[in-house]
Amino acid sequence: MKIICIGRNYAEHAKELNNAIPTEPVFFMKPDTALLKDGEAFYYPDFTKDLHHEIEIVLKISKVGKHIKQEFAHKYYDEIGLGIDFTARDLQTKAKEKGLPWEKAKAFDGSAPIGKFVSKNLFTELSDISFELKINDESKQIGNTKDLLFSFDQIIAYVSQFVTLKVGDLIFTGTPEGVGPVNIGDKLQGYIKNELFLEFEVK
Ligand code: ZN
Numbered sequence: 001m002k003i004i005c006i007g008r009n010y011a012e013h014a015k016e017l018n019n020a021i022p023t024e025p026v027f028f029m030k031p032d033t034a035l036l037k038d039g040e041a042f043y044y045p046d047f048t049k050d051l052h053h054e055i056e057i058v059l060k061i062s063k064v065g066k067h068i069k070q071e072f073a074h075k076y077y078d079e080i081g082l083g084i085d086f087t088a089r090d091l092q093t094k095a096k097e098k099g100l101p102w103e104k105a106k107a108f109d110g111s112a113p114i115g116k117f118v119s120k121n122l123f124t125e126l127s128d129i130s131f132e133l134k135i136n137d138e139s140k141q142i143g144n145t146k147d148l149l150f151s152f153d154q155i156i157a158y159v160s161q162f163v164t165l166k167v168g169d170l171i172f173t174g175t176p177e178g179v180g181p182v183n184i185g186d187k188l189q190g191y192i193k194n195e196l197f198l199e200f201e202v203k
Helices: 011-016 071-075 089-098 152-159
Strands: 005-007 026-030 052-054 055-061 077-084 111-119 130-135 138-144 170-172 188-194 195-201
Touching: 026 152, 055 111, 055 138, 055 152, 071 077, 071 152, 071 170, 077 170, 077 188, 077 195, 111 170, 152 170
Parallel strands: 005 170
Antiparallel strands: 005 026, 055 077, 055 170, 077 111, 111 195, 130 138, 130 188, 188 195
C-alpha cells in the first residue's frame, strides 16, 4: 500500500507557512514504513529539531482505480479516519529553499500515525466534518472539512490521473492551521466530532 498526502489544502494553513494558495492539488507520498498504528509510541527522530504535527482526515481506498471521474470518486473510498502527517519542518524549509524533494522531511519511519477508521456512511455530510488535535489535553488544531480547498472527490479524481489507487491505500487530505512543534513526552489525541480516533505518545 501507499500513502498519498495532499499539501496546502486549507487556505489558513497555506498562509501560516507563507505558501501561495494552490490552484490545483499538491500531493506527495509516504512509504508504508511511515505507518504507525494501534497507539504505538512515536520515537522523536534525531535528525530534526523542529518536528511538527499536522492533523488530517484520512480516506481509505476500497477499489482499484485510475482516471477516476469526480462524480464517481465517492465509490472508491469507504472509510474515514484520522492521521498525523509528521513533518520535520527544519528539513522541509531547507528543501523548499533549494527546490529539493520533501521526502526526508515527510516520509521517514513513523511519520504517518493513524487511528481507527469508520464507515464514511456514518457521516451525513462529508463536507462538514469537524476534527481536532489535542496535545496533553490542550487544543492545538481545530479543522472542518468545509474549509477544504479541494474536496475528497476532487482529490481522488486529480491524484488518479497520475497514480493508480489500490485497495488499502490511504489519502491524507491536508491539515488546517495551527501546526506546531511536538516534544518528547507529549500525548497526542485526535478527535472527529468529539469522538476519540487517535491516541499515542511521543518518546
Ligand atoms: Zn500534511
